[in-house]
Amino acid sequence: xxxxxxxxxxxxxxxxxxxxxxxxxxxxxxxxxxxxxxxxxxxxxxxxxxxxxxxxxxxxxxxxxxxxxxxxxxxxxxxxxxxxxxxxxxxxxxxxxxxxxxxxxxxxxxxxxxxxxxxxxxxxxxxxxxxxxxxxxxxxxxxxxxxxxxxxxxxxxxxxxxxxxxxxxxxxxxxxxxxxxxxxxxxxxxxxxxxxxxxxxxxxxxxxxxxxxxxxxxxxxxxxxxxxxxxxxxxxxxxxxxxxxxxxxxxxxxxxxxxxxxxxxxxxxxxxxxxxxxxxxxxxxxxxxxxxxxxxxxxxxxxxxxxxxxxxxxxxxxxxxxxxxxxxxxxxxxxxxxxxxxxxxxxxxxxxxxxxxxxxxxxxxxxxxxxxxxxxxxxxxxxxxxxxxxxxxxxxxxxxxxxxxxxxxxxxxxxxxxxxxxxxxxxxxxxxxxxxxxxxxxxxxxxxxxxxxxxxxxxxxxxxxxxxxxxxx
Amino acid sequence: xxxxxxxxxxxxxxxxxxxxxxxxxxxxxxxxxxxxxxxxxxxxxxxxxxxxxxxxxxxxxxxxxxxxxxxxxxxxxxxxxxxxxxxxxxxxxxxxxxxxxxxxxxxxxxxxxxxxxxxxxxxxxxxxxxxxxxxxxxxxxxxxxxxxxxxxxxxxxxxxxxxxxxxxxxxxxxxxxxxxxxxxxxxxxxxxxxxxxxxxxxxxxxxxxxxxxxxxxxxxxxxxxxxxxxxxxxxxxxxxxxxxxxxxxxxxxxxxxxxxxxxxxxxxxxxxxxxxxxxxxxxxxxxxxxxxxxxxxxxxxxxxxxxxxxxxxxxxxxxxxxxxxxxxxxxxxxxxxxxxxxxxxxxxxxxxxxxxxxxxxxxxxxxxxxxxxxxxxxxxxxxxxxxxxxxxxxxxxxxxxxxxxxxxxxxxxxxxxxxxxxxxxxxxxxxxxxxxxxxxxxxxxxxxxxxxxxxxxxxxxxxxxxxxxxxxxxxxxxxxxxxxxx
Ligand SMILES: [Zn+2]
Numbered sequence: 034x035x036x037x038x039x040x041x042x043x044x045x046x047x048x049x050x051x052x053x054x055x056x057x058x059x060x061x062x063x064x065x066x067x068x069x070x071x072x073x074x075x076x077x078x079x080x081x082x083x084x085x086x087x088x089x090x091x092x093x094x095x096x097x098x099x100x101x102x103x104x105x106x107x108x109x110x111x112x113x114x115x116x117x118x119x120x121x122x123x124x125x126x127x128x129x130x131x132x133x134x135x136x137x138x139x140x141x142x143x144x145x146x147x148x149x150x151x152x153x154x155x156x157x158x159x160x161x162x163x164x165x166x167x168x169x170x171x172x173x174x175x176x177x178x179x180x181x182x183x184x185x186x187x188x189x190x191x192x193x194x195x196x197x198x199x200x201x202x203x204x205x206x207x208x209x210x211x212x213x214x215x216x217x218x219x220x221x222x223x224x225x226x227x228x229x230x231x232x233x234x235x236x237x238x239x240x241x242x243x244x245x246x247x248x249x250x251x252x253x254x255x256x257x258x259x260x261x262x263x264x265x266x267x268x269x270x271x272x273x274x275x276x277x278x279x280x281x282x283x284x285x286x287x288x289x290x291x292x293x294x295x296x297x298x299x300x301x302x303x304x305x306x307x308x309x310x311x312x313x314x315x316x317x318x319x320x321x322x323x324x325x326x327x328x329x330x331x332x333x334x335x336x337x338x339x340x341x342x343x344x345x346x347x348x349x350x351x352x353x354x355x356x357x358x359x360x361x362x363x364x365x366x367x368x369x370x371x372x373x374x375x376x377x378x379x380x381x382x383x384x385x386x387x388x389x390x391x392x393x394x395x396x397x398x399x400x401x402x403x404x405x406x407x408x409x410x411x412x413x414x415x416x417x418x419x420x421x422x423x424x425x426x427x428x429x430x431x432x433x434x435x436x437x438x439x440x441x442x443x444x445x446x447x448x449x450x451x452x453x454x455x456x457x458x459x460x461x462x463x464x465x466x467x468x469x470x471x472x473x474x475x476x477x478x479x480x481x482x483x484x485x486x487x488x489x490x491x492x493x494x495x496x497x498x499x500x501x502x503x504x505x506x
Numbered sequence: 507x508x509x510x511x512x513x514x515x516x517x518x519x520x521x522x523x524x525x526x527x528x529x530x531x532x533x534x535x536x537x538x539x540x541x542x543x544x545x546x547x548x549x550x551x552x553x554x555x556x557x558x559x560x561x562x563x564x565x566x567x568x569x570x571x572x573x574x575x576x577x578x579x580x581x582x583x584x585x586x587x588x589x590x591x592x593x594x595x596x597x598x599x600x601x602x603x604x605x606x607x608x609x610x611x612x613x614x615x616x617x618x619x620x621x622x623x624x625x626x627x628x629x630x631x632x633x634x635x636x637x638x639x640x641x642x643x644x645x646x647x648x649x650x651x652x653x654x655x656x657x658x659x660x661x662x663x664x665x666x667x668x669x670x671x672x673x674x675x676x677x678x679x680x681x682x683x684x685x686x687x688x689x690x691x692x693x694x695x696x697x698x699x700x701x702x703x704x705x706x707x708x709x710x711x712x713x714x715x716x717x718x719x720x721x722x723x724x725x726x727x728x729x730x731x732x733x734x735x736x737x738x739x740x741x742x743x744x745x746x747x748x749x750x751x752x753x754x755x756x757x758x759x760x761x762x763x764x765x766x767x768x769x770x771x772x773x774x775x776x777x778x779x780x781x782x783x784x785x786x787x788x789x790x791x792x793x794x795x796x797x798x799x800x801x802x803x804x805x806x807x808x809x810x811x812x813x814x815x816x817x818x819x820x821x822x823x824x825x826x827x828x829x830x831x832x833x834x835x836x837x838x839x840x841x842x843x844x845x846x847x848x849x850x851x852x853x854x855x856x857x858x859x860x861x862x863x864x865x866x867x868x869x870x871x872x873x874x875x876x877x878x879x880x881x882x883x884x885x886x887x888x889x890x891x892x893x894x895x896x897x898x899x900x901x902x903x904x905x906x907x908x909x910x911x912x913x914x915x916x917x918x919x920x921x922x923x924x925x926x927x928x929x930x931x932x933x934x935x936x937x938x939x940x941x942x943x944x945x946x947x948x949x950x951x952x953x954x955x956x957x958x959x960x961x962x963x964x965x966x967x968x969x970x971x972x973x974x975x976x977x978x979x980x981x982x983x984x985x986x987x988x989x990x991x992x
Contacts, residue, residue, distance in 0.1 A: 093556075102555075107555070112554065113554070114549055116556060212557070212558050215556045216555075219789035219790050247560060248558050249791050250790065331786075333784075334590050337590060337599020337600055338553045340599060342597070342652070343597055357592055377784060381782050382782045385786070389786060
C-alpha cells in the first residue's frame with residue numbers, strides 16, 4: 034500500500050500510525066537507523082500528508098529534538114528553530130517520528146563515520162546501508178516509516194537508496210530550501226525524499242518544493258506543486274522519449290551484475306517505446322576529484338563555526354587557541370578532519386589556483402557537457418553505484434575505495450540537475466539501484482519515468498525479511 | 507649619510523564605515539546601538555548550524571551610493587566571499603566580505619587646499635562586508651564576554667591609494683569623507699558608536715636619488731576609532747620611520763596596534779600577521795548583479811557632495827571660504843541657509859547670522875535645527891527688518907532669542923513689544939529733552955566744552971528707549987539741542 038492509499042483508507046487517521054511507528058521504533062531498531070525519536074502529538078487536521086509518519090536525517094534542524102549530525106561535536110545540541118523542510122512537512126500534516134543516523138556531517142558513503150555507531154543494512158546486517166543518508170534509507174527499507182528525508186551532496190540519498198532497495202531522489206539544486214539544514218557543501222547540498230516508490234517521492238516533493246526567501250540559493254520551480262498529479266497522469270507509452278546511456282558509467286570499476294541490471298532497465302524502457310542510445314561524456318572521470326576538492330573546501334569553511342564558543346562541545350585549554358584545538362580535535366571524527374584539512378589546503382594561498390579554482394573550472398566543463406547531452410536526450414540512465422552494499426568495515430581504512438562509491442552520483446551534484454535511484458534488481462541477495470538523471474527542473478518527468486518503470490517491474494515491492502512492523506503490512 | 511628630509515610620508519587608509527540601515531547585512535535583526543547584550547540576534551547572525559544569509563538590498567543600495575559619491579565605478583557583477591579565521595566574536599568562523607570582485611573600484615576624494623593639505627586622494631575600491639561581534643575581556647575574572655549585537659551590521663570598506671602625504675592630511679581626508687557620507691545618507695558616522703574604524707598603512711618613500719633605501723617597509727596600524735588617533739598614530743609612525751632611516755635600521759613589514767594612553771604603536775604578535783584568510787566565493791549567496799541604470803538611478807537622487815556645495819556657496823552667494831566651509835560642514839544648517847536666502851534674505855547676512863546667532867543658540871540649547879520652532883522664514887523676516895533699518899542689530903538679537911523659543915514671527919514680536927526703531931525726529935526730540943532735563947550736570951559739562959559727555963547722554967537715551975533709538979540721529983539731535991541751549 035502506498036502513502037496515498039494509506040491516507041485514503043483512513044489508516045493514518047488521528048496520528049495512530051505515527052504514534053505506533055514512534056513507539057515501535059523506540060522499542061526496536063535493529064539496524065540502528067534512528068538517533069532520536071519523538072513523542073508525536075496528534076496531527077493537525079487535513080493536509081496533503083495528514084497523519085503520515087516520516088523520519089528526518091539528523092542534519093535537519095528540529096526545535097525541541099536534538100540535531101547532532103551524528104557528531105560528538107553536536108551530541109548535546111538542540112536547535113532553536115525548525116528547518117524550512119521540517120516546517121513544510123509539519124504544515125502538510127506529516128508527523129516527525131524521529132531523526133535518523135548518518136555519516137558524521139554527511140561525510141561518508143557507509144554510515145560508518147557516525148559518532149554513535151553505524152547503521153546496518155536491513156537486507157543483511159553484515160553490510161552497510163550506504164551513506165550518508167543511511168539511517169533514512171534503512172528506516173524506509175525496514176518498513177519503520179513510509180517516508181524519510183535525506184540530503185544529497187554527492188550521492189548521499191541515491192547511493193543508500195540503491196543499497197537498501199528503495200527510491201530516493203535528489204531534486205534540482207535550489208528546488209528545496211536548505212535553510213536549517215546543516216551545511217556540508219553549500220553549492221551541492223540538497224534535501225530530497227526517500228520512499229518505496231516514485232509516486233511517494235512525488236507526494237513529498239509537492240510539499241517540499243517551494244521558493245524560500247530564507248535561502249538565497251533556492252529557486253522558483255516551474256512545476257512546483259504538480260509533481261504527484263503529473264506522475265499519476267503519465268503515460269506508460271514512452272514513444273518519443275530519448276534516453277542516453279553514457280558509456281563512462283559502464284566501464285572499469287563497475288561490477289558486472291550492476292551493469293547488467295542497468296542494461297536490463299534500459300530494455301524495459303525500450304520495450305515501453307523509448308529510444309535508448311549509448312553516448313559519451315568524456316569528462317566524467319574528472320568529476321570525482323573536482324567534487325572532493327570543492328566539497329571539502331566548502332566544508333572546511335562551513336564547519337569552522339564549531340569552535341566550542343557558543344554551542345556544541347567545548348574542551349577547554351590553556352588559551353583560546355588551545356580551546357579551539359582541543360574542541361575540534363576531539364569533537365570531529367577522522368573523516369571530517371580529513372576533509373577539513375583537504376579543503377583548507379585547497380583554499381590556501383599558493384594552492385588556491387591549482388586546486389579550488391581548477392576544480393571549479395572542471396565543474397563548469399562537466400556541467401556544460403551534461404547540458405549538451407540534454408539537448409539530444411531527455412534523460413540519462415546509469416548504475417547508481419559501482420557495487421552492491423559492501424561489508425561493514427571493509428572500506429573504513431581505505432578512503433579512496435569509499436569515495437569511489439559516489440563516482441556515478443557526483444556529476445548530478447556538480448551540475449545541479451535532478452537525479453534519482455530506483456530499485457532495478459538484486460545481486461547476491463542485495464538490492465541494486467538504477468540511476469536516472471534529467472535536465473534542471475525535469476524532476477516531475479524523472480519521477481514519472483521511474484513510476485512507469487515501477488508499474489511494469491516489482492523490484493521495489495520486495496522487502497527484507499527482518500523488516501519491523503510499520504505502516505506497511 | 508642618509509638624509510631623512512629626502513623622504514616623504516606615504517599613507518593609505520582602509521576605512522570601515524557602518525551603513526545606515528535598520529537591519530543587519532544578512533538577517534532581519536535590528537542595528538540599534540546600545541541594546542542589552544545579545545538581544546539583537548537570531549540564528550543567522552549567531553551563525554547557528556543550518557542558518558543562511560540573505561543579502562539586505564538596502565545595504566547594497568547604500569554601498570552603491572557611497573561608491574558613486576566617491577566617483578567609483580560600480581561593477582555590474584560582484585560577489586561575496588568568505589574570509590576565514592577563528593575569533594570568538596566571529597561566530598561562523600568566517601566573515602562574509604568581498605575580495606576578488608568588490609562592489610566598486612576606482613574613484614577619488616578631493617581635499618580643498620587649506621594649509622597645504624589639499625589634493626586628490628585616489629580610491630582603490632569600495633566593498634561590502636559584515637561586522638563582527640564585540641569581545642570584552644574581564645581581567646579580574648579571567649573571562650571574555652561576547653556581545654553579538656554588532657555581529658552582522660553592514661559595513662562598507664573604503665580603501666584609498668597611498669596618496670596621503672601627512673598625518674594632518676589623513677585627518678583631513680577622514681573629515682571630508684565623513685561629511686560626504688553623512689550628506690549622501692550612507693552613514694551617520696557616529697564615532698562614539700564605533701561607526702567608523704580605520705587602518706593606517708604607513709611608510710616612507712625617498713624623493714631623490716640620494717643614499718638610503720628607496721622606501722621603508724609598510725606598517726599596518728589596525729583598528730583606530732577616532733580621527734585624532736589616526737593622526738597621532740601616523741605622527742608616531744612618521745617619527746619612528748624617520749628615526750629608523752636616520753640610524754640606518756631596516757624596518758619589517760608588520761601589523762601594529764595603537765596604544766591611546768601611551769601614544770605609541772606596538773608590534774602585533776607575529777602570529778596575527780601570518781593569517782591566510784583562504785578567501786573563496788560564498789556558496790550561500792548568489793552574485794550581486796547591478797544594472798548600471800540602477801546605479802545611475804540611485805546616484806541621481808544623491809544630495810550635492812560637500813565640496814561641490816562649498817564651491818557653489820562661494821560662487822553663487824559670494825560667501826567667504828570660511829563661511830561656506832562652516833555651513834557645509836553642518837548639512838541641516840546649510841539647508842537652513844539656502845532656504846533663508848530663497849525667502850529673499852541677503853546671502854552674506856544670512857551666513858553671518860546662521861554661523862553666529864543661530865549656531866550659538868543651538869549650541870546653548872543642544873537642540874537640532876529641525877527641532878526648534880525657528881524657521882528660515884523667521885530668519886529671513888528678521889534680516890529684512892534689519893536691512894530696512896527698522897530695528898537695530900541689538901534689538902534683532904533680542905527678537906531672535908524670542909523667535910528661537912516661541913516661533914513667533916519677528917514682525918509680530920517687534921510690533922507687540924514696540925521694538926521698532928524710533929526714527930521720528932519729533933519723538934526723539936521729546937525723549938532727548940527729557941534726558942537733558944534729568945542730567946543737567948552732563949549737559950553742563952558738554953556746554954563747557956567736554957565733548958565726552960555727549961556719549962553718556964546718548965547712552966541714557968538708548969537706555970530709555972531700550973535700544974530702539976537710532977544712535978546717529980540721537981547724537982545729532984543732542985548736539986543740536988545742547989548748542990541751541992534749549
Ligand atoms: Zn540576526
